[in-house]
Amino acid sequence: MSEGTTRDRMIEAAIKLVNEKGYKGATTKMIAERAGVNEVTLFRHFGSKKGLVEAAIDKYSFVDHVSETLETKVMWDINKDLPMLVKEYQELLEQKREIILISLKEAGAFPELDRMIARVPETYKKKLMDYFDQMMQQGKIRRTDAEILATNFIFLNFGYFLLKSRLHSVAEDMSVDDFIHQNIASFIHSII
């Protein structure tokens, strides 16, 4: 059933189900079923349920290519850079949605995961601060506190992501492009 190696399918199913039902709610039986695999196979591969979920977390750990992006794709044009950065960041959040939501749900249960997730906005913030600083020095945006700009940018992005993906209300039918062309445009307008 499904594609990928047995191992991959089990990991995939684990991530999905833990996200849907929580760690306790996702039973090994269900995971095995969704992976199209006998339940014993789980234990033969990973020893325990915890081992399985940790392996899953491990596999989905962030390869932090955000820093890279910020160093290579930046064109020093605020009207191109910020939309690009939003796209990259939202794509990252989207790709890792399950693991992020797991970390929200199971806060404290997997310390390694917590640290991993926390690192993302932190490095992102640092890089953003550098970017804004540079832009100020080049006279391309108004002089102001780069740290505040960076955190505001992150709050906007994160608020949008969560309100959209979890609390289907305000941002329900607002696409990433809408978000960029409306909300981020407004943000850009305010800093030049």
Added chain:
Amino acid sequence: MSEGTTRDRMIEAAIKLVNEKGYKGATTKMIAERAGVNEVTLFRHFGSKKGLVEAAIDKYSFVDHVSETLETKVMWDINKDLPMLVKEYQELLEQKREIILISLKEAGAFPELDRMIARVPETYKKKLMDYFDQMMQQGKIRRTDAEILATNFIFLNFGYFLLKSRLHSVAEDMSVDDFIHQNIASFIHSII
């Protein structure tokens, strides 16, 4: 043990524990223990675990005094109104933190709760739009799209709240006052 009626203590304990451990993770035994009550008492009062949690959700349901605030406390001075609104909103989120995080965790499990939570930013957004519209007509802020301002304001607030209360990273040691004096001040500066 602890104060309040038996019933209240059970509800209190349920909310706390479901938030900490999730619905499945919070056992009736633990809830009873924390409430300082015999386990049977839970069932005598609420019939089932689900009944207990629903009662808890019921009790903690939002009395939406945000609308009220927006109608009574507004002074039509952006430098006073927005900080006040942030304070009110963050206070609301803070007060209802547990129930909000439960809704994030158990999305789908308690539809009533989902609807309840979703309503908050929705009504908030409408009221905010009205406010910004009025302010534009009075010439007190720049003419622009009120809806975008409102959503941005909400994204900022929600992003800050969640990054602070759950993903202890960027906003970890940023108090509400810091948030207002730095990030919201920047927002205000951008719209006048």
Added chain:
DNA sequence: TTATAAAGCAAGTATTTACTTGCATGCATA
């Protein structure tokens, strides 16, 4: 003091769940 209601206590049940064991089967490679 007595009647009533709320809560505690002890013991149990049925079900679920993570995890195990022993054996059969298919499949690739030497």
Added chain:
DNA sequence: TATGCATGCAAGTAAATACTTGCTTTATAA
């Protein structure tokens, strides 16, 4: 063909969990 190796299958175990029952204790209030 023969030898592993991964997987399936059937059956089972021990613990946890939601929930029940019957009886006793405590507190309130008439």
